[in-house]
Amino acid sequence: xxxxLEFIKSASGTSVSSLSVTDCFSDKYDVYLLxxxxxxxxxxxxxxxxxxxxxxxxxxxxxxxxxxGLIMRTNAAFGENRYTGQTQFVNSFGSVDGGSxxxxxxxxxxxxxxxxxxxxxxxxxxxxxxxDLGWKSIGVHKVAQSNSGIQIIVNSDYIQAxxxxxR
Amino acid sequence: xxxxxxxxxxxxxxxxxxxxxxxxxxFNPAEINELVADNKWTTFGQLELIDTQTISSATANFTxxxxxxxxxxxxxxxxxxxxxxxxxxxxxxxxxxxxxxxTNYQFANQRGFASGTFDxxxxxxxxxxxxxxxxxxxxxxxxxxxVYMYNAGDSGKYTFFTSHNTFMSGTTQAFEFGSxxxxxxxxxxxxxxxxxxxxxxxxxxxxLYGIRYS
Numbered sequence: 034x035x036x037x038l039e040f041i042k043s044a045s046g047t048s049v050s051s052l053s054v055t056d057c058f059s060d061k062y063d064v065y066l067l068x069x070x071x072x073x074x075x076x077x078x079x080x081x082x083x084x085x086x087x088x089x090x091x092x093x094x095x096x097x098x099x100x101x102g103l104i105m106r107t108n109a110a111f112g113e114n115r116y117t118g119q120t121q122f123v124n125s126f127g128s129v130d131g132g133s134x135x136x137x138x139x140x141x142x143x144x145x146x147x148x149x150x151x152x153x154x155x156x157x158x159x160x161x162x163x164x165d166l167g168w169k170s171i172g173v174h175k176v177a178q179s180n181s182g183i184q185i186i187v188n189s190d191y192i193q194a195x196x197x198x199x200r
Numbered sequence: 201x202x203x204x205x206x207x208x209x210x211x212x213x214x215x216x217x218x219x220x221x222x223x224x225x226x227f228n229p230a231e232i233n234e235l236v237a238d239n240k241w242t243t244f245g246q247l248e249l250i251d252t253q254t255i256s257s258a259t260a261n262f263t264x265x266x267x268x269x270x271x272x273x274x275x276x277x278x279x280x281x282x283x284x285x286x287x288x289x290x291x292x293x294x295x296x297x298x299x300x301x302x303t304n305y306q307f308a309n310q311r312g313f314a315s316g317t318f319d320x321x322x323x324x325x326x327x328x329x330x331x332x333x334x335x336x337x338x339x340x341x342x343x344x345x346x347v348y349m350y351n352a353g354d355s356g357k358y359t360f361f362t363s364h365n366t367f368m369s370g371t372t373q374a375f376e377f378g379s380x381x382x383x384x385x386x387x388x389x390x391x392x393x394x395x396x397x398x399x400x401x402x403x404x405x406x407x408l409y410g411i412r413y414s
Binding site for chain 2: 037038039040042043070071103105106108111134136137139157158159164166169195197
């Protein structure tokens with residue numbers, strides 16, 4: 034039973050197109066919590082992600098990412114985005130506007146370091162883009178490989194991430 | 201490496217810098233206390249309880265958020281009971297709870313019933329952020345769930361919320377999850393939970409946690 038939330042590391046970036054949280058996954062934990070408490074975009078865009086391979090620390094750009102997100106809007110009917118076989122978790126985990134609103138959200142990441150199982154994500158975001166206020170999302174990386182980190186891909190004036198192990 | 205004073209078991213040598221996850225040396229109690237105070241002592245357990253309120257016929261007002269310490273807060277909502285069929289929600293305050301804001305909220309939620317429909321609940325004008333409803337007063341009809349809050353302590357940015365809750369509506373289980381925002385750039389230093397928009401509820405327990413290093 035999970036009884037503790039253990040801080041692993043934080044990362045931040047200013048005027049970046051992506052933020053990599055490196056060497057944060059290990060055999061110490063199976064489940065991780067990734068907080069994105071501050072994310073100021075410099076343009077309207079989606080929040081996309083990739084895993085970093087444990088073998089070389091580089092992003093896995095193979096077409097092995099499936100994802101789906103429910104877009105909860107304040108000003109229109111809710112929408113759905115869903116993708117299979119993409120080279121990143123694409124357009125499913127939040128959308129941000131160019132204003133400095135400090136969008137926030139939390140991801141739960143399952144088994145990213147296991148070399149014998151797929152890696153899964155679930156997430157909930159609160160972001161600010163033309164009425165697209167909330168996202169409830171899932172994703173799977175359909176490669177049984179060990180991943181050591183994660184890359185958050187969004188054009189940002191500022192972005193901050195913290196990752197925790199759930200023990 | 202830093203100064204040459206005797207510290208952390210080092211004598212006459214450069215003293216290692218200490219930080220979370222990187223404590224080196226042999227520590228006496230006073231040094232541990234000092235490092236804890238400086239937030240440099242490695243102790244796991246980054247979900248830190250700030251306050252728990254057990255409610256009886258009142259709103260739940262959290263007026264000490266430690267918003268300068270935590271970027272992310274977590275509220276857990278346990279067995280909340282309403283006085284009439286209605287929703288649960290929250291409001292924010294920028295004056296430590298003297299007054300709670302009644303404008304500039306937005307939310308967008310997805311609701312579903314175990315034996316009924318799924319529907320959208322959203323607003324750009326309601327005087328609170330909705331968390332879920334319709335909760336009823338039937339026996340065992342309670343409201344449970346959690347709320348994350350982001351950036352309450354940032355005076356230059358909006359404060360965002362996500363939540364996921366489950367409750368009984370009569371004899372039917374329901375869920376509601378979604379996001380909300382207080383769309384004003386200000387420091388939020390108190391949060392109020394209540395039924396309807398927004399008043400005292402009958403009973404229940406709400407706990408507030410800060411997520412350290414967020």
